[in-house]
Amino acid sequence: xxxxFLRVDKSTSMNNLVAMLEVRSSAAVMxxxxxxxxxxxxxxxxxxxxxxxx
Numbered sequence: 924x925x926x927x928f929l930r931v932d933k934s935t936s937m938n939n940l941v942a943m944l945e946v947r948s949s950a951a952v953m954x955x956x957x958x959x960x961x962x963x964x965x966x967x968x969x970x971x972x973x974x975x976x977x
Contacts (some may be wrong), residue, residue: 928942940948 928951929943935952943950944964954957 928961931962935966937971 925942928949929947931940931943931950932951933954935943940950940962944962944967949961949963952962
């Protein structure tokens with residue numbers, strides 16, 4: 924487990940989030956000082972998978 928999470932603003936683009944998650948496995952999504960949730964590499968992969976229309 925990590926002690927400090929990478930913090931990203933809720934407006935962070937998907938491209939930037941993907942790049943950041945190459946370095947760290949998770950990020951805390953923030954709205955200013957308000958914690959909104961935790962996003963992981965798996966969350967992003969699942970989101971991108973759902974975007975692909977078969």
